Amino acid sequence: MNAPSAPEIFVLDDDRGVRFVLAAALREAGYAVREFAAVDDAARALARAAPALLLTDVRLPDGDGLALLARVKRELPALPVIVMSAYTDVGSTAAAYRAGAFDYLAKPFDLDQALAAVRRALDSAAAAPAAPRGEETPAALLGESAPMREVFRLIGRVAASDLSVLIVGETGTGKELVARALHRESARRERPFVALNTAAIPAELLESELFGHEAGAFTGAARRHHGRFEQAEGGTLFLDEIGDMPLALQTRLLRVLAGGEFYRVGGRELLRADVRVIAATHQDLDAKVARGEFRADLLHRLDVVRIRLPALRERREDIPLLAKHFLAAAARELKLPEKRFAPAALKALAALDLPGNVRQLENLCRRMAVIAPGGTVLAEDILQGGAPASAAGSDWSDALRAWADAELARGAHDLHARARAMLERVLLDAALAAHHGHRQHAAAALGLGRNTLTRKLGASRRRAPRKP
Ligand SMILES: Nc1ncnc2c1ncn2[C@@H]1O[C@H](COP(=O)(O)OP(=O)(O)OP(=O)(O)O)[C@@H](O)[C@H]1O
Numbered sequence: 531m532n533a534p535s536a537p538e539i540f541v542l543d544d545d546r547g548v549r550f551v552l553a554a555a556l557r558e559a560g561y562a563v564r565e566f567a568a569v570d571d572a573a574r575a576l577a578r579a580a581p582a583l584l585l586t587d588v589r590l591p592d593g594d595g596l597a598l599l600a601r602v603k604r605e606l607p608a609l610p611v612i613v614m615s616a617y618t619d620v621g622s623t624a625a626a627y628r629a630g631a632f633d634y635l636a637k638p639f640d641l642d643q644a645l646a647a648v649r650r651a652l653d654s655a656a657a658a659p660a661a662p663r664g665e666e667t668p669a670a671l672l673g674e675s676a677p678m679r680e681v682f683r684l685i686g687r688v689a690a691s692d693l694s695v696l697i698v699g700e701t702g703t704g705k706e707l708v709a710r711a712l713h714r715e716s717a718r719r720e721r722p723f724v725a726l727n728t729a730a731i732p733a734e735l736l737e738s739e740l741f742g743h744e745a746g747a748f749t750g751a752a753r754r755h756h757g758r759f760e761q762a763e764g765g766t767l768f769l770d771e772i773g774d775m776p777l778a779l780q781t782r783l784l785r786v787l788a789g790g791e792f793y794r795v796g797g798r799e800l801l802r803a804d805v806r807v808i809a810a811t812h813q814d815l816d817a818k819v820a821r822g823e824f825r826a827d828l829l830h831r832l833d834v835v836r837i838r839l840p841a842l843r844e845r846r847e848d849i850p851l852l853a854k855h856f857l858a859a860a861a862r863e864l865k866l867p868e869k870r871f872a873p874a875a876l877k878a879l880a881a882l883d884l885p886g887n888v889r890q891l892e893n894l895c896r897r898m899a900v901i902a903p904g905g906t907v908l909a910e911d912i913l914q915g916g917a918p919a920s921a922a923g924s925d926w927s928d929a930l931r932a933w934a935d936a937e938l939a940r941g942a943h944d945l946h947a948r949a950r951a952m953l954e955r956v957l958l959d960a961a962l963a964a965h966h967g968h969r970q971h972a973a974a975a976l977g978l979g980r981n982t983l984t985r986k987l988g989a990s991r992r993r994a995p996r997k998p
Pocket of ligand 1: 852
């Protein structure tokens, strides 16, 4: 299914579930994937031919993903590496960042976020070999609808000022793109744009990520580390998912914003912060303030100008424009022949329910670029591949049909119960693997209550013992 020249990605993780789910999503997005369960195997393959990107776990049975990262940085400095690790590996995660990982994904991670990180890593590698974080080629902010025109007008009005901006909007509506546009249009454009996703970083690490730390400030802090405030000096600091910031850190951030000065963790040198802060959230911060989960005075300071990004369903008229752009971009990136949407396909797209907003539309268009047969994407391609990660849907029902035909031919009389048991087991396993065994998250992903999931797990294990 992959074009011969599709970018190749190595996935190294000893957890078969994680590997399976991630590799499937990457393949579906048009990448060629090679999977490894052991450091040695991955190292041997890297020595033969470098892929476009390496995704690696930290703890592996035969070694350490971070040691491999260090080796890659020495021998293949242009190869971007994304480190995946569980929240419990806090120390190694910090080390990963500092050892030159392009990004890291805290498990359990959302597949769309993982794909976005992959794309960012590949973009920046393409823009300039070994480009530092945050300097990837800027993506254009598209839209012609009235609410988007209002957003553009606001960006134009406040970009040049040094005012704090709070960008609110559902996930995938383009909050980071707006932050980048604000930076690009400001007097700070020659200085760094530094992004920090508060939700993606374990709470214990956030403080030192923001403000840096001195050598010996805590266990594992071998060297002085410059935090994001220092990295963004003279430029813009984008704090994504600000609603997830722990209260203690909110207090510290507020003090820095009010006084313009800060110390590194464990440090005595008072540093000046000449940084414009742009924050973003998909949460209702006013409600969080009312519940005592977010400081009112911090909200006040961040929320000098508020830019609200409309959900895609509020501006369906932008969907065709965005979709054509994403389809063409995906075909270019994956070196696939040009594709176009049939008019009915564009209509079907504009009618879809897209809770993941522009990001979901983008991922869907990439899938279409890869899987839609022929040069034209038809309405039925959209309808079959419309739901997230359902591109395999037709294969799946075909396989089920073949199985049913074969069983019926053998005279089976318990098909329904067995198929249902199988369906449940596959769904439960996939959801648990994707969410790293976290039952509540897995249940939410399946649209089930946690108790229902637990009950079904018991039932499915009793009915159908899992393969070893
Ligand atoms: N108006 C737009 N024009 C073109 N691309 C867009 C637009 N809005 C979003 N995108 C693309 O959609 C994806 C998601 O955008 P972005 O990361 O900025 O969203 P977000 O609101 O910050 O999401 P999250 O809250 O999940 O972090 C990106 O790949 C971005 O390039």
